[in-house]
């Protein structure tokens with residue numbers, strides 16, 4: 001029975017996933033190495049719950065109790081749970097090291113879910129001591145709003161773990177879709193060209209990025225590609241481009257754009273740094 005969920009990484013995704021977990025009635029641990037990120041996550045979650053309260057979607061009492069059910073911590077010794085969901089840096093060595101570290105202090109049945117956008121779940125499994133308990137749980141940004149979760153079956157993921165995570169997503173009021181491990185899973189592979197072609201159009205001077213956004217939004221997309229890249233984070237988006245490019249043997253159609261490489265080099269990562277394609281007030 002799942003009572004406690006530990007979310008590792010309190011950045012863009014982790015703070016949202018922790019909020020989802022708390023709102024779904026789970027005792028939640030939100031772990032990050034960086035105390036200043038934990039402070040930011042506290043503010044983001046408070047603001048997000050306040051917004052729901054103002055919209056009368058939750059009561060003030062619920063707001064308090066959801067927030068109070070989250071333990072914010074930078075001490076990995078507190079990471080004891082039935083399900084660990086990692087949303088840390090997009091590096092395979094970091095993810096496997098974290099899973100191996102936490103497996104020592106957790107029970108033999110703890111599930112280790114990765115929110116990776118682009119790393120193969122099977123590759124993570126190859127480097128951990130408990131591969132059958134590793135699964136992909138790919139939330140979308142912003143996690144409290146977006147319904148879809150790709151539940152990714154690595155080569156060694158057990159059927160019972162897959163089922164348990166599927167059920168967990170439903171308890172979180174999400175729409176889980178099971179898919180096999182493949183580069184970019186489903187959404188990121190389909191959506192890659194939304195970003196890459198948009199950047200090409202702008203690089204070729206066909207239109208400004210603002211106008212491309214306007215046009216795509218007017219044609220029915222909720223967010224234009226440039227606004228969406230700012231929300232995702234340029235570093236994360238570039239990692240996904242690079243992973244797909246590599247996985248498809250460097251075929252041209254998945255080649256990362258120079259624009260995104262330059263943005264990462266200059267540190268203009270999007271909303272999280274206050275500047276990407278657009279500028280944002282720094283919180």
Ligand SMILES: NC(=O)c1ccc[n+]([C@@H]2O[C@H](COP(=O)([O-])OP(=O)(O)OC[C@H]3O[C@@H](n4cnc5c(N)ncnc54)[C@H](O)[C@@H]3O)[C@@H](O)[C@H]2O)c1
Nearest residue numbers: 009011012013032033034037087088089115116117141232
């Ligand atoms: N940004 C998106 O739109 C998006 C969407 C879906 C999935 N993802 C995936 O989610 C993961 C996180 O992405 P993000 O955008 O939230 O990144 P982010 O940079 O906003 O946050 C990552 C956080 O992880 C922390 N961290 C790094 N190493 C750690 C460790 N060993 N232990 C604990 N904390 C650690 C960092 O301090 C940082 O706060 C990535 O795997 C990414 O591919 C991102």
